[in-house]
Amino acid sequence: xxxxxxxxxxxAMPLTGWWQRKRTRDLMLVVCFLxxxxxxxxxxxxxxxxxxxxxxxxxxxPLKPARWAGLDHYEEMLLYDDVFWQALTNTLIFIxxxxxxxxxxxxxxxxxNGNLKGAAIYRSIVFLSYPLMTVAVGVIWRWMYDExxxxxxxxxxxxxxxxxxIPFLQxxxxxxxxxxxxxxxxxxxxxxxxxxxxxxxIPPHLYxxxxxxxxxxxxxxxxxxLPLLRPSLFLCAVVGILNSFTSFDLVYIMTNxxxxxxxxxxxxxxxxxxFGQTKFDYAAALTVVQFMLLLALTYLANLLxxxxxxxxxxx
Amino acid sequence: MISRRTLxxxxxxxxxxxxxxxxxxxxxxxxxxxxxxxIDQETMIRGWIARFCKDRPGVExxxxxxxxxxxxxxxxxxxxxxxxxxxxxxxxALGLEYAAQGALLDLTPRLKAEAAVATRxxxxxxxxxxxxxxxxxxxxxxxKTLLFFNKPMLEKAGLSGxxxxxxxxxxxxxxxxxxxxxxxxxxxxxxLYWPLYAMNGVELLSKDLSKPTFxxxxxxxxxxxxxxATEAGAINKISWTGRWVEPNGAxxxxxxxxxxxxxxxxxxxxxxxxxVSPETLGVAHAPGGFATPNSHGLGISKASKNPDLAWDFLKxxxxxxAQELGVNRKLVTGNIAVDTANLSALEKNDPLVYSILxxxxxxxxKMVGNWRLGNDSKIKEAFWPELQNALLGRKxxxxxxxxxxxxxxxELKRA
Numbered sequence: 001x002x003x004x005x006x007x008x009x010x011x012a013m014p015l016t017g018w019w020q021r022k023r024t025r026d027l028m029l030v031v032c033f034l035x036x037x038x039x040x041x042x043x044x045x046x047x048x049x050x051x052x053x054x055x056x057x058x059x060x061x062p063l064k065p066a067r068w069a070g071l072d073h074y075e076e077m078l079l080y081d082d083v084f085w086q087a088l089t090n091t092l093i094f095i096x097x098x099x100x101x102x103x104x105x106x107x108x109x110x111x112x113n114g115n116l117k118g119a120a121i122y123r124s125i126v127f128l129s130y131p132l133m134t135v136a137v138g139v140i141w142r143w144m145y146d147e148x149x150x151x152x153x154x155x156x157x158x159x160x161x162x163x164x165x166i167p168f169l170q171x172x173x174x175x176x177x178x179x180x181x182x183x184x185x186x187x188x189x190x191x192x193x194x195x196x197x198x199x200x201x202i203p204p205h206l207y208x209x210x211x212x213x214x215x216x217x218x219x220x221x222x223x224x225x226l227p228l229l230r231p232s233l234f235l236c237a238v239v240g241i242l243n244s245f246t247s248f249d250l251v252y253i254m255t256n257x258x259x260x261x262x263x264x265x266x267x268x269x270x271x272x273x274x275f276g277q278t279k280f281d282y283a284a285a286l287t288v289v290q291f292m293l294l295l296a297l298t299y300l301a302n303l304l305x306x307x308x309x310x311x312x313x314x315x
Numbered sequence: 316m317i318s319r320r321t322l323x324x325x326x327x328x329x330x331x332x333x334x335x336x337x338x339x340x341x342x343x344x345x346x347x348x349x350x351x352x353x354i355d356q357e358t359m360i361r362g363w364i365a366r367f368c369k370d371r372p373g374v375e376x377x378x379x380x381x382x383x384x385x386x387x388x389x390x391x392x393x394x395x396x397x398x399x400x401x402x403x404x405x406x407x408a409l410g411l412e413y414a415a416q417g418a419l420l421d422l423t424p425r426l427k428a429e430a431a432v433a434t435r436x437x438x439x440x441x442x443x444x445x446x447x448x449x450x451x452x453x454x455x456x457x458x459k460t461l462l463f464f465n466k467p468m469l470e471k472a473g474l475s476g477x478x479x480x481x482x483x484x485x486x487x488x489x490x491x492x493x494x495x496x497x498x499x500x501x502x503x504x505x506x507l508y509w510p511l512y513a514m515n516g517v518e519l520l521s522k523d524l525s526k527p528t529f530x531x532x533x534x535x536x537x538x539x540x541x542x543x544a545t546e547a548g549a550i551n552k553i554s555w556t557g558r559w560v561e562p563n564g565a566x567x568x569x570x571x572x573x574x575x576x577x578x579x580x581x582x583x584x585x586x587x588x589x590x591v592s593p594e595t596l597g598v599a600h601a602p603g604g605f606a607t608p609n610s611h612g613l614g615i616s617k618a619s620k621n622p623d624l625a626w627d628f629l630k631x632x633x634x635x636x637a638q639e640l641g642v643n644r645k646l647v648t649g650n651i652a653v654d655t656a657n658l659s660a661l662e663k664n665d666p667l668v669y670s671i672l673x674x675x676x677x678x679x680x681k682m683v684g685n686w687r688l689g690n691d692s693k694i695k696e697a698f699w700p701e702l703q704n705a706l707l708g709r710k711x712x713x714x715x716x717x718x719x720x721x722x723x724x725x726e727l728k729r730a
Contacts, residue, residue, distance in 0.1 A: 062394040063417040063617075080725060083700070147553075147561075148568060164495070170556035172709065259556040259707075260700045275388045277692045278412065 049291070055284035062280070073285035084286065086261045087269040090176060091244060091290075094183070094265065095297070098240030101184040102233060105191030112192070113199045123196070127189035134186065138253025141182040145169050145254075169255050175262045179254050186250070187243055191236045198232030199225070234301070241297050245290065266290045345375040346625050349390065349400035351611060354380045359643055363636045367628060374624060394418055399616035401625040402632075404455055407505045408691035410444045410612050414451040415689025420615040423449045425626055432630055439679035440649040444612050446687050452612030453633045454649025456640060458577040459606040459682060460507055461674045463584070464597040468496065468572045477573070477599035481514050484573075484602055485540060488549040491572030497551040499544075500562050501575035503703075506695065508554070509684030510575070510605035512537060519698070520686055525727065529698075530720040538705045538712035546708055555706045559583075567591070575601060577609050578646070581671050593667040604678035608685050610649070647675045690730045697722035 056073055058066040077084045108126055112119045129137070144151050145168035153165040168178040202225065210220045226233075248267045251257060257264040257272065266286060274283035350360065357380075364376040379400060381389050387409065393399040399418065413419050426433040433441065436454050444452035464477050472491045478484040488498025501508045509519070517534045520527055544550040551571055553561045560583075566574040567588035574580065585591045600606070613632060615625045637648040641657040645668050648654055654676060661669040688694055698719045705715035 061416055062391055076729075080722075083696075148564070167552065167556065170553060170561060172707065256558075258558075260703050275391060277690075277696060278387075278391065278416065279693070 052284045052287055055281055056288050058281055060281045061278055069281065073282050074289075076282070077285055077289070083261050083264060083269060084289075087264040087266045088289075088293075090262075090264055091266045091293075093176065094180065094244035094247060095241055097180050097184065098237060098244065101187055101240065102191055102195075102236045104184065105188050105236065106195050106229075106233075108188070109192045109195040109199055113196055123192070126192050129186050130189035130193075132186065134249040135253055137182060137186050138250050141178075141185075142169065142254050145178055170259055172259055172262045175255055175259060179251055179263050182254065183243070183247055183250055187240070190239070194232050194236055194239075195229060198229045202228045234304070238298075238301055241294075241301065245294055266293075343373055343375060344371075344621055344624055345377065346401035346619070346621050346628060347377040347379060348402045348404075348628065349386070350378070350380045350404045351386055351406055352380065352382045353644075356640070356643060359636075359639055362639075363632060366635070367631050371624075371627075376628065390418075394616075394618070397618060399618050401616055401619040401621060402613060402628055403616060404611055404613050405452070406611050407609050408685065408688065410452045410614055411446045411687060412689060412691060413614070414444070414446040414449075418617060419451045420617045420619065420622055420625075421449045422451060422453070422615070422626075426450055429630075435634065435651065436649045437651060437654075437676065437679055439682060440608065440610060443608055443610060443682075443685055444614070446689060452614040453629055455611040455613045455633065455637075456644070456646045457608065457610040457649040457675060458579055458646070459608040459610070459675055459679075460502070460510060460575055460577045460601060461606060461671065462599045462601050463566065463574040463576065463581065464599065465491075465566075465569065465572055465590075466595050466597045467590075468570075469597065472498075472572070477597060478602055480602045481511065481537070485544050485549065488544060488572060489547070492547070492549045496570040496572070498549045498572040499554070499575070500551045500566055500571045500573070501554045502559065502562055502577065502580065503555060503699075504558050505607070505609050506684030507577060507607045507609060508575070509607050510601045510603075511541065513605040513681075513683035514601065514603040519684075519694075520723075520727075524686055524688060527720045527723045527727070529723075530716045534716055535712045538702065538716065542706050542708050542712065545706055552707065555703050563587075577607075578671050578675055581668070582645075596667065598667075598670045598674060600674055600678060604681045605683050606674075606678065606681065608682045645672070647672050690726065693726045693730070694723055697726045 055066075057069055057071070059069045059072075060066045108122075112123045112126070116122070143149070145153075147153060147165045147167040147170070150165075150168075152168070153162075156162045157165065166174060168174045206224050206228075207220055210224060215223070244265075245267060247265060248271065251263055251265055251268050252271075255263040257268045261269075267290070270283045270286045270290065273279045273286060348360075348364075353360070360378055364378060368374050368376060383406070386405065390399060390403060390413070394416075403413075403419075405413065410419065414421075432453075437457070440454045440457050441450065443454075444450060462477055468491050469477070469487070472487065474487050474490060478487045484499065491498035501511065512519075512529070512534065515533055515537050517531065517537065518528045520529075541550060545552055545555065551562070551565060553565050557565075562574070563576065563580050563583040564587060565571055566576075566580075567584045567586075569588060569590045574584070581596075584596075613629050615622055615629065619625050633648070633650060634653070637650045637653045638657070640646070641648050641653055642660075645661070645665070647658070654672075658669060658672060658676075661672065686694075701710070701715045701719035701722065704710040705712045710718075
């Protein structure tokens with residue numbers, strides 16, 4: 001074979017069949033390498049997505065034959081389903097809170113990046129929340145928020161800030177902020193580490209030069225730190241968006257979407273519609289909307305990052 | 316070297332053997348039994364299975380237990396896969412939803428053929444799982460709501476006994492309210508609060524279950540009064556926001572006058588409330604004797620490969636098994652003979668539990684909130700959040716009930 005290849009390359013042998021062309025065989029080799037991954041991607045991503053799209057256009061339940069529904073589920077969702085709008089709003093609030101968490105993490109990262117005594121210990125303490133299982137985080141915070149025995153109510157009452165305990169997770173007003181606080185607490189450590197890595201990769205001579213030029217600290221932060229932290233902050237933002245869409249476990253453990261639907265997210269509503277009410281078809285339509293939203297946000301994030309996130313760098 | 320013919324033959328025989336294996340497995344007659352969060356009763360259930368299989372050579376029973384929130388997910392995925400458990404235990408109206416989907420076997424012909432089996436059970440509880448005239452489940456263990464009350468708080472408020480009407484209930488709640496103490500709490504899931512409306516003559520749906528009938532002046536007035544009592548603290552807010560742990564925990568803390576809950580709440584309250592004793596905890600029916608059932612039933616999956624064996628197992632568990640279950644867990648099973656014997660023993664050994672369980676067998680003709688709907692969870696989801704808005708003062712009663720009516724009507728039409 002090697003001899004034949006050399007002969008073809010040297011132009012001694014004519015290129016007859018398509019299979020004998022080097023380009024075709026190279027292509028086949030690439031396909032062979034990609035095939036296992038592509039098969040898995042197709043079976044576990046493309047096929048379910050397509051099936052889900054089809055399901056959203058049908059009336060379907062496990063033991064009954066499917067019937068064509070057209071856009072009925074979408075009409076129901078957009079025109080009549082208040083819970084959908086509530087869940088969508090809550091999901092968007094979850095997303096909108098990401099910058100707040102990133103800003104907090106940036107503040108902490110700046111603190112522990114300095115010459116603070118015991119910075120390594122503080123770093124570890126802040127990061128400790130991230131490797132914890134989300135279910136454990138949910139259970140811990142649920143107890144902390146407890147109206148009767150929770151440490152937060154105890155502290156607030158002991159300090160005289162409140163007279164009566166606040167039912168944080170049972171209150172329509174407090175439930176969502178309470179869950180968001182727990183979410184921020186968990187992800188803060190991760191953001192901090194990412195930002196800290198970014199901070200430590202900024203060459204110190206840039207600050208030295210700026211200092212010599214007489215630039216104040218805030219100008220150094222605005223002109224050097226923030227621009228050079230852009231990749232780290234972008235990564236945090238993407239992770240934040242994804243976390244907002246997948247915060248199922250935390251909400252499920254802490255409030256199960258309640259009280260009412262005060263903490264309902266799209267993801268919890270999809271689960272409840274499918275498995276709680278056997279509306280798999282409707283849940284599929286909700287999933288399509290969530291997917292489209294995620295797609296739009298990813299596109300937006302990509303645009304903000306310069307429009308070439310994930311592209312190959314060609315030399 | 317193996318010839319192509321030999322290789323093909325070997326391959327074909329291997330395929331034939333693997334295909335025959337399930338057939339052999341089926342011949343051994345195996346059924347599976349899915350229970351709802353009673354893993355603590357493992358010894359008892361394994362004992363049932365051993366006794367059941369002993370008289371039936373070649374029979375095997377596989378037992379699975381799942382927690383409450385996991386059961387619907389597990390069962391529905393098994394339905395889709397075509398391998399649902401043969402015998403399934405469900406709570407509340409879930410059995411009716413499965414029946415409506417066509418997942419459960421209609422037990423009516425078997426109950427007609429074996430009248431002795433049907434007459435074992437309290438007829439009102441047995442009819443809880445009747446959907447469109449057919450019965451799909453047998454009672455496994457039964458519960459309905461009742462009124463627990465804190466006797467010292469009642470006495471301190473100058474009340475001589477539990478309330479006998481809705482007006483008295485709100486009045487008593489108000490009298491017992493002071494500082495952090497509130498007068499009344501109710502569980503709210505699975506329509507457990509519905510007796511509050513039923514005792515005032517409010518019906519959720521028309522008799523044929525085709526349209527809502529709750530949007531009336533009376534319902535508005537009741538909702539308004541409940542909301543005002545909640546705002547005033549006479550009704551604890553957890554009534555409309557909590558589920559199981561929070562309301563029962565609040566009552567167990569000892570500063571709530573009355574708890575409207577189903578009988579299993581007693582064991583939670585007793586576990587957490589040091590104050591609970593026959594001298595301090597009172598038990599009564601809700602005014603008018605109205606109560607919402609929330610019982611556990613046993614049914615057979617329509618896809619069962621051994622429905623006769625599953626039926627035998629069902630009869631065994633709800634009879635021989637029921638005796639042991641009633642004693643172990645201090646509950647009533649709906650099996651008249653078993654409950655009579657167990658209650659008689661409890662009357663001497665544990666008078667408080669006896670008084671609680673006795674209520675479960677009284678006024679069974681006044682069970683409400685158990686509409687035979689095939690889409691109960693959807694109706695609940697359409698109705699409850701709106702009512703909750705009104706009860707918590709987020710919407711006025713008129714607007715909330717109108718919105719609830721619109722949503723329930725739509726859900727009924729979509730069914």
